[in-house]
Amino acid sequence: xxxxxxxxxxxxxxxxxxxxxxxxxxxxxxxxxxxxxxxxxxxxxxxxxxxxxxxxxxxxxxxxxxxxxxxxxxxxxxxxxxxxxxxxxxxxxxxx
Numbered sequence: 001x002x003x004x005x006x007x008x009x010x011x012x013x014x015x016x017x018x019x020x021x022x023x024x025x026x027x028x029x030x031x032x033x034x035x036x037x038x039x040x041x042x043x044x045x046x047x048x049x050x051x052x053x054x055x056x057x058x059x060x061x062x063x064x065x066x067x068x069x070x071x072x073x074x075x076x077x078x079x080x081x082x083x084x085x086x087x088x089x090x091x092x093x094x095x096x
Contacts, residue, residue, distance in 0.1 A: 002061045005068040011075055014082055018075070020068035028063055030071045034082040042071060 004021030017033040026047050032040040046063060074080045 002064060005064060007068065007072060009072065009075065012078075016075055018068065018071055020064055020071070022060065022064065028067050030067050032071060032075065032080055039082050040071070040080045042067065 004019065006020075007018045009016050009018070014034060018030065019033070020028065020030040023029045023043070026045060028044050028046065030040075030042045031038050044063075044067060071080065
């Protein structure tokens with residue numbers, strides 16, 4: 001059984017690490033990291049996905065991969081971005 005996915009992408013000068021994994025029995029969590037900090041977290045619950053069901057491994061893998069790809073597409077669409085630095089912190093000293 002696949003326990004998760006990890007992907008590194010660069011978009012508009014920012015390096016993103018995307019990690020998707022199963023949490024508990026039926027929860028899937030995708031975290032997006034920039035410079036080691038979580039900037040986005042997506043948690044979904046799939047109570048209909050029972051470990052006792054035949055084919056649960058295939059369905060679980062499909063859900064994991066689908067959520068992972070969804071978040072990657074959101075990054076590429078510019079929907080998930082790192083927090084911006086306030087202008088006052090990014091200006092050189094003595095200049096506004």
